[in-house]
Amino acid sequence: MKYCAFLRGVNVKGTNMKMADVCQVFKEAGMKDVVSILASGNMVFSSDKKADELKKILEKAMSDHFSYEAFLFIKSQGETEAFWNSNPFTKNEDLHIYAFVGNPGVENTLMQEFDNAAKTENEKAQIVNGIFYWQVPKGNTLDSTFGKILGKKSLKDQFTSRNINTFEKVIKKMG
Numbered sequence: 001m002k003y004c005a006f007l008r009g010v011n012v013k014g015t016n017m018k019m020a021d022v023c024q025v026f027k028e029a030g031m032k033d034v035v036s037i038l039a040s041g042n043m044v045f046s047s048d049k050k051a052d053e054l055k056k057i058l059e060k061a062m063s064d065h066f067s068y069e070a071f072l073f074i075k076s077q078g079e080t081e082a083f084w085n086s087n088p089f090t091k092n093e094d095l096h097i098y099a100f101v102g103n104p105g106v107e108n109t110l111m112q113e114f115d116n117a118a119k120t121e122n123e124k125a126q127i128v129n130g131i132f133y134w135q136v137p138k139g140n141t142l143d144s145t146f147g148k149i150l151g152k153k154s155l156k157d158q159f160t161s162r163n164i165n166t167f168e169k170v171i172k173k174m175g
Helices: 019-028 051-066 077-085 106-116 145-149 164-174
Strands: 002-007 032-037 042-046 072-076 095-102 124-128 131-137 159-163
Touching: 002 051, 002 077, 002 159, 002 164, 019 032, 019 042, 019 051, 032 164, 042 164, 051 072, 072 077, 072 095, 072 159, 077 164, 095 106, 095 164, 106 124, 106 131, 106 145, 131 145, 159 164
Parallel strands: none
Antiparallel strands: 002 042, 002 072, 032 042, 095 131, 095 159, 124 131
16 A cells, blocks of 8 residues: 655754655555655655654654654555645635644544644645645744644644645655
8 A cells, every 4th residue: 555654844944854864764663666756755655554664664763763752643545636626725926825644533622722732824724635735824833823833742643744745745756
């Protein structure tokens, strides 16, 4: 089965790694057909194992190799396609759209945080098919109240986010 592993916190805040090295770690952990997409930690691969087992194997392999506490989220090809296909927002050159990959139920936590946050004009959030989507004006991602909430230590093992365009690139690599 084809999967994508979405790694949290890669190549940000001092956790730097070359994607070629990450590919090698995945191969050494028994993954097949390993390829990376962008430098933000999106790994497409094949395995006969189930997603929950893969999460444990790959988090340990990444943590051991790179000496950091690895968090990653494994999605099948169909699940990955759902992130792209369920996007509720219309593409707009002035806006970023993010989808959040995470533990079951995290979308509700994110929506509560969003509802309590101050918002900029055109900043919106919506849950579709259990996926949390966030639209924010370009240039405001890290400065917005909600953007700052996303860095909370209490949430670090709960989710990771990707620009919606990343899902398109991942799906193309999955074939």
